[in-house]
Every structure is written in C-alpha cells, then in structure tokens.
Amino acid sequence: MPKRQIRDNIRIILDTLEYYEAHPEKQMALIFLDAQKAFDNVNWRFMSLQLAQMGFGKKFIQAIETIYYQQSAKIMINGELTESIDINKGTRQGCPLSPLLYMLTSEVLNRVVRQDEEIKGMKIKKEEYKLQAFADDLVFIL
Numbered sequence: 001m002p003k004r005q006i007r008d009n010i011r012i013i014l015d016t017l018e019y020y021e022a023h024p025e026k027q028m029a030l031i032f033l034d035a036q037k038a039f040d041n042v043n044w045r046f047m048s049l050q051l052a053q054m055g056f057g058k059k060f061i062q063a064i065e066t067i068y069y070q071q072s073a074k075i076m077i078n079g080e081l082t083e084s085i086d087i088n089k090g091t092r093q094g095c096p097l098s099p100l101l102y103m104l105t106s107e108v109l110n111r112v113v114r115q116d117e118e119i120k121g122m123k124i125k126k127e128e129y130k131l132q133a134f135a136d137d138l139v140f141i142l
Contacts, residue, residue, distance in 0.1 A: 009132040009139075016122055016129070016141055028122060031140040038136035039102050040090040044068050047105050054104065064101070067092070099135050106133065113140070 091098035121130030
C-alpha cells in the first residue's frame with residue numbers, strides 16, 4: 001500500500017500503548033485477531049477482481065491467473081500417490097507473491113472497517129487508527 005510500511009504498524013501500536021498508559025482516565029481496547037488458514041482460503045476469482053479494481057494491468061492479472069488457476073496436487077501416502085486433487089482456492093505455499101496477494105485481497109475488509117464512521121478508533125493528531133494489519137494478523141484499536 002502506498003506510503004505504508006510494516007514499521008509504521010508497529011509504531012502505531014506502541015504509540016497507542018504509550019498514550020493510554022500516560023492517560024489512564026481514557027479507555028481503549030486492542031483486539032488481536034489471527035485469521036485462521038487465511039492464505040489457504042483466498043478465493044481466486046475475488047483476488048482477480050480485486051487486482052483489477054486496484055488498477056493492476058491486464059497482463060499482470062493474467063500472469064497471476066496462470067500461476068493460480070487450474071492447480072492440482074497428488075498426495076503420497078505410504079509411498080503411493082493418490083489420484084489428482086483439484087485445488088480451487090488459496091495462495092501457494094512458499095510463493096513470494098502469496099503474502100502480497102493475501103494482503104491485497106484482505107484490503108477490502110480493511111477499507112470497510114477504516115471507512116465505517118460508527119467504528120471509533122484512536123486519534124493521533126488528525127489521523128484516526130482503527131485497524132492495523134500484519135499479513136493475516138489484525139489489530140483493532142477501539
């Protein structure tokens with residue numbers, strides 16, 4: 001995401017803790033969530049649509065679809081291979097693109113939370129922080 005770095009997320013969490021430690025009269029909650037099997041559950045069609053919506057070029061999207069669409073696997077059990085099993089979702093284990101593709105697809109939820117005016121976060125100067133994302137780990141600041 002433009003102008004955002006992982007160290008910014010960490011700094012915001014630390015600033016939040018320091019601020020509320022210095023102002024015990026104020027209340028807040030940090031909710032830490034780990035999305036279970038997040039990388040394994042990425043919907044490929046949604047991923048392609050999200051890439052297009054975010055302005056990625058057609059050739060790039062087609063390259064990603066070539067990597068991800070029409071996957072299959074075989075499992076070795078006691079030295080014997082099973083029949084092919086179709087894989088219909090998820091990012092590839094060990095693929096350097098997997099964390100980035102997951103973050104791009106999860107950005108939809110992140111934007112909804114950040115733009116919802118009924119969800120109140122913490123304000124530092126003029127910026128309000130409601131949600132920080134670290135790949136499949138989320139921290140809600142309420």
